[in-house]
Amino acid sequence: MTKQFNQLVPYERIEGHNIPCRRKSLSTSCGMNIRMDEDDETSLRGCCSWCRQRFFTKEKLKRRFPIVTWLLKYSLLDLRGDLIAGLSVAFTIIPQGLALAILAGLPAQYGLYTSFIGLFVYALFGTVKDVAFGPTSILAILIAPFVVMGGTTYAILLSFYTGLLMLILGMMNLGFVVDFVSFPVLSSFSTAAAITIACSQMKSFFGIHLTAVRFLPTVVGLLTHLHEINLWDTFLGVVCLAFLIPLQHFRTSSFFFLEGRVAPHSMSLRIFSKIWNLIVTARNAVVVIICGVIAAHTNVFTINTDIKLGLPPMQIPTFSYGFNETYRSPTQVIGDLAPGILVMALVGLLETVAVANAFMPNKKLDATQELIALGIGNILGSFFSAFPATGSFSRSAVNHNSGVRTPLSGIITGSLVILALATLAPYFKFIPKPALASIIIAAVLPMVKFQDILTIWRANRIDVVPYFITLLSCLFIGLEYGIGLGVTFSLLVLLYLMARPRISIVMRKTPCGDVFLYVKPDRSVLFPSVEYMKVKISKAIDSYGCSTKHLSIVIDGEHMFRADSTFAMSVRHMVDHYRDSGFITVFYNLRKAPYRALDVVFLDSEDFIYCEDEEKVYQAIRAGIVKSGISNQSDERDSHPLKRRKSSHWLTSSVEY
Incomplete structure (x- = not known):
């Protein structure tokens, strides 16, 4: 275990005492940080102290030995x-x-x-x-x-x-x-x-002899x-x-x-x-x-005739197997038993x-x-x-x-x-x-319990598929393989649902009449679903016939609580692509994790436009329109770009994706 001592603070007070004590940090090769007194003769005392605080507290012992909890109150x-x-x-x-x-x-x-x-x-x-x-x-x-x-x-x-x-x-x-x-x-x-x-x-x-x-x-x-x-x-x-x-x-x-x-x-x-x-x-x-x-x-x-009398002997299991001319080494035995284990x-x-x-x-x-x-x-x-x-x-x-x-x-x-x-x-x-x-x-x-099929069907019809996959594979392939196939398929269904969030995409207008595409996923968009979101946005743009004229895209992240690097990089590429087409992308209502991921990827680029409220969203859309030199509004509206009505004027079209 390698040691690297780095002074944390000049002085600290030991708990329960008023004696100042200089402390240092022990960084180990396994990633532990142990606070130690400078006067410790060896690191053993610090390691023992860390282990005691980590594994041998009163609460930990009660959790690992539940008998301690009820035996003291036994009546x-x-x-x-x-x-x-x-x-x-x-x-x-x-x-x-x-x-x-x-x-x-x-x-x-x-x-x-x-x-x-x-x-x-x-x-x-x-x-x-x-x-x-x-x-x-x-x-x-x-x-x-x-x-x-x-x-x-x-x-x-x-x-x-x-x-x-x-x-x-x-x-x-x-x-x-x-x-x-x-x-x-x-x-x-x-x-x-x-x-x-x-x-x-x-x-x-029935008294039939079968193997x-x-x-x-x-x-x-x-x-x-x-x-x-x-x-x-x-x-x-x-x-x-x-x-x-x-x-x-x-x-x-x-x-x-x-x-x-x-x-x-x-x-x-x-x-x-x-x-x-x-x-x-x-x-x-x-x-x-x-x-x-x-x-x-x-x-x-x-009746049973091969019953041995008495208690079993206490002995270490035999890790190899031999019978007649057949011999299986411990490694081969583990390979044979792996599915069952x-x-x-x-x-x-x-x-x-x-x-x-x-x-x-x-x-x-x-x-x-x-x-x-x-x-x-x-x-x-x-x-x-x-x-x-x-x-x-x-x-x-x-x-x-x-x-x-x-x-x-x-x-x-x-x-x-x-x-x-x-x-x-x-x-x-x-x-x-x-x-x-x-x-x-x-x-x-x-x-x-075949009656569970009806309950599952009424609750969620897609769950009937893993039910029958598990049932049939258990009966005709084997129980040990059937449950594995069932769990695998149900996880694939779960991943598919995660990769296909419901994304609300509607056409709206600002109080000034500027049209924008409002995108709101109902959950976090992670790496399995980011391409799906991009495809849905592209289809919506084509559906509204906006591919050849200026359009603003507002992405509402109210329900996006997590984000990963794949999401951030894909969104960056999407924003760059739409920028080259004359579109601007505005992010609104982002949570901490998505904001941090996007901020890191965009590296203070002007293409990352984030607004905290509706007023700033309207301003960003109008600024993008003015900057691009394209406007679908009258001169009177252009002279009052920040004129705003109530938030209820986020007009929604009837089409939703």
């Missing part, structure tokens, strides 16, 4: 709410974790490996109490193609690299990237993911293997769905079938309400337990943001801190054989409805998952595959 009432919520989420995450691992093409126990370490990390770094960190259906289906390529090694490495990317983005304060994913793209991606997930579970639902994971190959495989349907698996799956779907939409507060039979506030009704609420909350666990007991005493259902980082943040906005709509979300929490959770999860995870919408809803008070509920849930891994793992092999498939299908059905 027994909070503990009660967190215990209930943590237990409720545990009943949901254990069966869901098993099912989601199978959805990803992994052994079932990997779903539980993914369901505990992230909860501990999120309790330390997360900002939303309702978020239940863990495996999700969308990430699981995104992982499946990579599991086919590299097995569990690729799934674990996806967790590591996705977490690393999230952490880097968070440290760079890039949480705002989620703002570039529009609602049509997000809605169509969720719908396509739900359809793909439900379709992928049909092979387990396809994408939508189109799975549909083709199901149609060509209809003769392999296992009727017992199909029957069990239908029964499970018939149990899960109604409970998913049941309102625990209304028991219409008990009205008139039981007193509204009786003890029996309260007991029944609590029992029923427990069944609704733990419906997935109920399905798993009942179906597991039935499968243990029969031999007609397809980018998409999973984006989708992981989007899911968590969606959960936060759903359950705390009136509170501003710190997306950057969420990126850090998700990143650390996935990195540490990879050391325990976890695949990528994020905030789950379904489990977060259970968490919220159970009365969660703080993120401590995640620690309770994670502890129960570890307990289940240590004690219940031998019994997981009896859980039938169609039961787990029905759990996933019931969970993703609410994600299909």
Whole structure:
């Protein structure tokens, strides 16, 4: 680090003291300016002081470690709410974790490996109490193609690299990237993911053996293997769905079938309400337990046989891949995983943001801190054989409805998952595959929202195009590519709209009768739109038939808040071109940024005419006419060039561009 000391001021007073002290500035190669005492023996003290003030203030520590904020105010009432919520989420995450691992093409126990370490990390770094960190259906289906390529090694490495990317983005304060994913793209991606997930579970639902994971190959495989349907698996799956779907939409507060039979506030009704609420909350666990007991005493259902017992070992992920005669170096592995890493980082943040906005709509979300929490959770999860995870919408809803008070509920849930891994793992092999498939299908059905198409059409018809581009590309190319195409196209639409501002161009007259062309863009004119503005002005001149006679052009910059060098240079060329044609260009009502950009480019040239009010605009137009020796006014008007009526005499023609 190079040092260049430049004296700032002769003397300054140290804060909190009345002692004058000579200070100097340390300019570093990385662009930092550190104020230092002249008596410092080394620059280390100054660097430490700068780092402390920049990164280790009380506010910064509270932001990076949100647990400090709520732990100091923790109460027994909070503990009660967190215990209930943590237990409720545990009943949901254990069966869901098993099912989601199978959805990803992994052994079932990997779903539980993914369901505990992230909860501990999120309790330390997360900002939303309702978020239940863990495996999700969308990430699981995104992982499946990579599991086919590299097995569990690729799934674990996806967790590591996705977490690393999230952490880097968070440290760079890039949480705002989620703002570039529009609602049509997000809605169509969720719908396509739900359809793909439900379709992928049909092979387990019907007892058909398929290896396809994408939508189109799975549909083709199901149609060509209809003769392999296992009727017992199909029957069990239908029964499970018939149990899960109604409970998913049941309102625990209304028991219409008990009205008139039981007193509204009786003890029996309260007991029944609590029992029923427990069944609704733990419906997935109920399905798993009942179906597991039935499968243990029969031999007609397809079950999981490759379940490893016990807790996962803590170990560093293997960054290369080798199987039989195939070897992939760490660099080649990153190349294989790159599309998935980018998409999973984006989708992981989007899911968590969606959960936060759903359950705390009136509170501003710190997306950057969420990126850090998700990143650390996935990195540490990879050391325990976890695949990528994020905030789950379904489990977060259970968490919220159970009365969660703080993120401590995640620690309770994670502890129960570890307990289940240590004690219940031998019994997981009896859980039938169609039961787990029905759990996933019931969970993703609410994600299909075709009614959004009508809303999007009514709001802005052009948004239907990125919706269908995302939907079709996700279904027929792949989810990881579909969302990329959708985001790219929606950004192109956004750039097109930015490059095509609405420019009002009308013919007006001054109080003296001098005609001028009045140009007013409705937004800032930057480099994508400056040529468009020039073309519109040229067309307006041709339309009014003014190309061969003198005309003044007034550009009103009331709505132009920003400007760039391309805009300034293009406007300079335009002004020079119209000057050679005998026209003058007057700028009016400019904001600070456009004025500064134009002033720099024109370099005090007389061609840059700027007026602050209408009176000066009229004077500039008349002066330009007199200077050019051309006038379309009578001698009487020429003798009174500054005679002015009210501003309402900015007469507007009926033509507008």
